[in-house]
Amino acid sequence: MSGKTPGVDALEMAETGNPEPGDGELLVRVCHAALNFSDLLMIDERYQVRPPRPFIPGQEIAGIVEEAPSGVPFSAGDRIASKVLWGGFADYVCARADMAIKVPAGFSLSHAVALPVSYVTALVALDHCARVRPGDTVLVHAAAGGIGLAAVEVAAARGANVIATASAPDRLAVAQAHGASHCINYTQEGWYRQVRDLTEGVGANIIVDPVGGRVGEDSLRCIAVDGCLLVVGFSSGTMPQLAANRLLLKRASAKGVYWNHDTDADLLKQVYADLFDLVSSGKIDPVVDTDRQFDELPAALGDLASRKVTGKMALRISDEGESR
Structure with missing residues (x-):
């Protein structure tokens, strides 16, 4: 107490x-x-x-x-x-x-x-805010954290190609074991260039960002045309100052991920049903x-x-x- x-x-x-x-x-x-x-x-x-x-x-x-x-x-x-x-x-x-x-x-x-916070947030973000589709490239930051790892698993279950970032090799290994196809250490200068290289210059269709700060800002350097940056949180302690010109030139959007039981009852009912199916089918661990x-x-x-x-x-x- x-x-x-x-x-x-x-x-x-x-x-x-x-x-x-x-x-x-x-x-x-x-x-x-x-x-x-x-x-x-x-x-x-x-x-x-x-x-x-x-x-x-x-x-x-x-x-x-x-x-x-x-x-x-x-x-x-x-x-x-x-x-x-x-x-x-x-x-x-x-x-x-x-x-x-x-x-x-x-x-x-x-x-x-x-399940109640991390996986519900990941499902709201990917299924409802960004409407992830099979074949999408999803970039997940802090991919060994609670929400990040949940997003990796949900995106992989939806048939997306997942690029994971984290701050250490052992954390990247966890993300890879849970569905990430490629892993990048985002403490390295210019990490976003690796995302562009992995996608042959296209960039990520969806970016899941629970970190904020410089990581969030640099994410717009590797977002695809018509891409979506999902603002999930600010674990870095700093809110990103997103460059509007990068959003404009990529026809991209930055979207906040938020849900509330009092205002989103119908949405959460569907999310809970989807989550039960993912758990029952063994697609998340x-x-x-x-x-x-x-x-x-x-x-x-x-x-x-x-x-x-x-x-x-x-x-x-x-x-x-x-x-x-």
């Missing part, structure tokens, strides 16, 4: 009673709780959602339904993954039924914890580090901030068969 002042250093462990679910909410026993950059922003009071302090952070969980109201498609005992507004780094959390995703049989909750225990949250957040995480990192709160 966070203290009354911003910052990871203010985090402290505390005992509290189980939350009381409201209308349309599930009471969920948390097995795994994933970390996201938005957790860091929320803890620092730099996120658009600012809970009253003290509060329990954590916005992405997987666990077992303990209580479910009538009229929702879930029952006690169901295995679910869900986005929550906050409160995920706890033994129990209340999750809105419309945010919950039923986990297919045979798919572990430790893997499912990566999330990379999740679940070695961290509950009391290691501050250190885990530090690793996330330093971009030392491959795929997703999640706290192990309880085992799937364990009751509390």
